[in-house]
Amino acid sequence: MNKYLFLLFFLCVSMSMQAKISLPAYFTDNMIVQQKSMLTISGVSAAGKEVVVKVGWNSKDFRVTSGMDGKFEVQVPTPKAGGPYTITIDDGEPLFLQNVLVGEVWLCSGQSNMEMPVAGWGKVMNYEKEIAEAIYPSIRLLQVKKVISHVPSEKLEINGDGWKECSPSSVENFSAVAYFYARNLWEKLKVPVGVIDCTWGGTPAEAWTSLSALKHVWGFEEDAARIEQCRADRELLMAKYQDDMTDWEKRLNDCDPGMKNNVPCWTSNEQSGDDWKQMNLPGAWEHNGLPDFDGSVWFQKVVDIPSEWEGKTLTLNLGKIDDKDITYFNGKEIARGDGYYVKRTYSVPAELVKSGKGIITVKVQDQSGTGGICGSPEELSIDAGNDKISLAGMWNYRVGVPLSQQPQVPFSPDSQNYPSVLYNAMVYPLRNFPIKGAIWYQGEANVERAVQYTPLFQSMITDWRNLWKNDFPFYFVQLANFLNMQEVQPNSTWAHLREAQANALHLEKTGMVVTIDIGEAYDIHPKNKQEVGARLARLALADTYGKGKYDIPMYKSFKIEKGAVILSFNQNIIVKGEIPTGFAIAGPDMKFYPAHAIVKGNMITVTSPDVTVPIAVRYGWADNPPCNLYGENGLPLTPFRTDSFE
Incomplete structure (x- = not known):
């Protein structure tokens, strides 16, 4: 008899534990939801329970009965920006979400230059002053935890207790670019702004892209096939990785004089x-x-x-x-x-x-x-x-x-750099949370594979939009100047990667921020993140919110006349300095030499005494080029080349 009493007690305890509602990790006090969208409120209750959802901005009760697995889901329309509100989810034991705002929500992702915190290991320019003044209760911050998964995960893991009001304590270890972006939006829009810090330093774009998308990207066919053959099973993937590492180390040692x-x-x-x-x-x-x-x-x-x-x-x-x-x-x-x-x-x-x-x-x-x-x-x-x-x-x-x-080193399946693992664990679980758009700062980890980055990056953008079923705006930062300053560097891997990034502008609703003027030669994490956030916000304000214009100065076309290359641009060009710098010119031998440039309106004439028959010009084509040209709107001229030599 005692055995049956114990079983009954166990079942009652289990049912009471199941009765407590659980929600996705982005449903917390202080959260912000995207205005004028359809919010999916989902979770788990006890099986067969009626769940009543009430939101402060709507007098209607949203009712749903949980399934046999306890799962429930309701769709709730959100109003224009405002708040604070309370959200109640009640299955007999109510759960309250307090201090909820409605406004603009942006996903902020990439590697370390997006991850770089205001203080912490980052310490942006004037960080102590920035932290002290970071009192913006209408800006809300959410930081996704760094985790990996070999299959798409339903569970989102976050740092801390969830959404935070922007304050000196909450912003200190939060993405500086995301914070400065949000601050600029709030100052201009005067509506609540939420930013989601979804970052991991040193990671390549393929880690942020789904397996289904990577299958169709040049260079990742074998990786995708291997993952599918191993059924994304870690043990099988690790066994294959060990074989690959043995082969890689042997091939590396074969070419190493040491x-x-x-x-x-x-x-x-x-x-x-x-x-x-x-x-x-x-x-x-x-x-x-x-x-x-x-x-x-x-x-x-x-x-x-x-x-x-x-x-x-x-x-x-x-x-x-x-x-x-x-x-x-x-x-x-x-x-x-x-x-x-x-x-x-x-x-x-x-x-x-x-x-x-x-x-x-x-x-x-x-x-x-x-x-x-x-x-x-x-x-x-x-x-x-x-x-x-x-x-x-x-x-x-x-x-x-x-x-x-060197042969390309294999990534361990346990590495954050392994294909799709960050998409699976950090992006996929957010898919039901409406966002206005995404900002992205990444590329350093793909510098040695610039040719591959063009199809990869565009596939990733499309991949994320497909995941949200929303053709949202996607704005990204082009790599800043870095390493030794050089005027002529035809084989610059950083220049090639910048070009690959710019190719994504062919996709609709994309925009690029040029930072070729605010990098630091020997710091891959330049400190002026205020300007990066400001330029991203200026871009979003113009292209998403219809406030102002953001036309980056860009090369349009060229012609050759009497030993000179005459370049035309989409706007008038301004020289900051005594003479234009950053140009290189080549003749039929395809060797580049420093060039002399004359700026007149939206035209630039480029010549060199070393090149009598010019056929190509490059500007800003180096890891760290001496660029000093800007558009009439104050934005730096985008690095470019007129040739396709390599």
């Missing part, structure tokens, strides 16, 4: 010779002897190990390495590290520690942006307890394999 027959040959002895140079560490190698370099570099430092250290386990501190490393001590591998700018602390096994020379060799692999052994001088050391030897100073180094000569 490896011979898959065995490192620069780790046992102190290296010297003409191919070995010196670099002062810590510091990014881009401004330390290797400008614009991505790929692998071998570093070596020889220290004198005291006799009293012999046979002791040592601690090796290598600062913050960007991105990956394999570390050796006296010829033996002791550790592998992974992660952009992550501090490395390794143990040196006691059996490797002998008095005399201690040879530390570190192979560093960098995929994009800055690379090397970074951090502060205090972070580089080797020690045995209280005794410490600094490793800051001159290290020997030698280039291994430039990234352009």
Whole structure:
């Protein structure tokens, strides 16, 4: 009898637990909903329950009966901007959502330049003042948690308790671009604005794109087929990944002069010779002897190990390495590290520690942006307890394999960079929440694959619109200037990626913000996010809300006359400086030279004494070009080229 009583008690407890209504994570106090839209209010109650939904802006009761699985869903029209309101969802035990606003909701996504917080690791320009003044109760903030999924997920995970009123405490670790965008919209529209921070630093566009879309994008056919063959099962995908990594490492080692027959040959002895140079560490190698370099570099430092250290386990501190490393001590591998700018602390096994020379060799692999052994001088050391030897100073180094000569590294299925995993976990669960549009800042992680980015990016935009069943506005930021300033750089991967981004303007309801004038040479995260947010808002205000105009200055056409190339533009061009800069010109040999330019209205004449028969002109075609041309509306001229040489 007791057994049956226990079962009855268990069933009653289970039913009472199920009776508590659960809602998607974006339904919280302080939320904002898109005005003049159809809001889907869905959730889970007990099976067969009548659920009554009441919204403060409508006197009607919305009634629905939950299914056998407890799920329910009602469609509620939203009014024009206003509030605050209360939403009640009642299945006998009411759930109240307080302080709800109706206004404009924007999804803000991309990699680290969209993720970059106002303070935190970002620290935008004048961040302390910005935080202190961030008191905007009509701006609401929601931050999506960084998670991955191999299949589309119904569950959205968020940081904190959900929507927050914009305040100094809530904005501090929130996307700076999203916040400045919202602030500019609110100041002009005078309606509540909500922004959803849905970002993950260092991630490529394919991670944000659905598998069904990637199947039709050039270069991703094999990835999509593999995921389908493995039924998106993590264990099967991991087994295939291990095979791929073994093959990749062998192919990489085959082209690495530091490896011979898959065995490192620069780790046992102190290296010297003409191919070995010196670099002062810590510091990014881009401004330390290797400008614009991505790929692998071998570093070596020889220290004198005291006799009293012999046979002791040592601690090796290598600062913050960007991105990956394999570390050796006296010829033996002791550790592998992974992660952009992550501090490395390794143990040196006691059996490797002998008095005399201690040879530390570190192979560093960098995929994009800055690379090397970074951090502060205090972070580089080797020690045995209280005794410490600094490793800051001159290290020997030698280039291994430039990234352009490396086979493409496979992404782990557990990586945020794996195809579709961010779409599945962070975008797909938002599909029933109406938005006005999306803003996007990403591209750095795809720099080495610019040709592929054109179809990929346009597919992703269309993919998101299909998911929401809404042809919403999609506005994006073109990559800023970065790395060493150069006037002529025909093979610039950053320039090619900017062009690939601009190609998306062929899609309707898209817009681009040019930031070629506000980047920083040695900071991939430029601090002036205020201007980025302001330009995005100016674009949205013009194209979505009909307030003002946002025509980015763009090249239209060219003709060649008497040894000069005459370019025409969509508006008058203004020079900020003494003479126009940033132009390069080429003749039939397809070699580019710095060019002289004369601006007159919406026409620019370009010449060079080095090119008597010009056939092509480029402007702003470098990682970090010296651009100083603007339109009559104050916006920077978009980088362009008249040729299609490569």
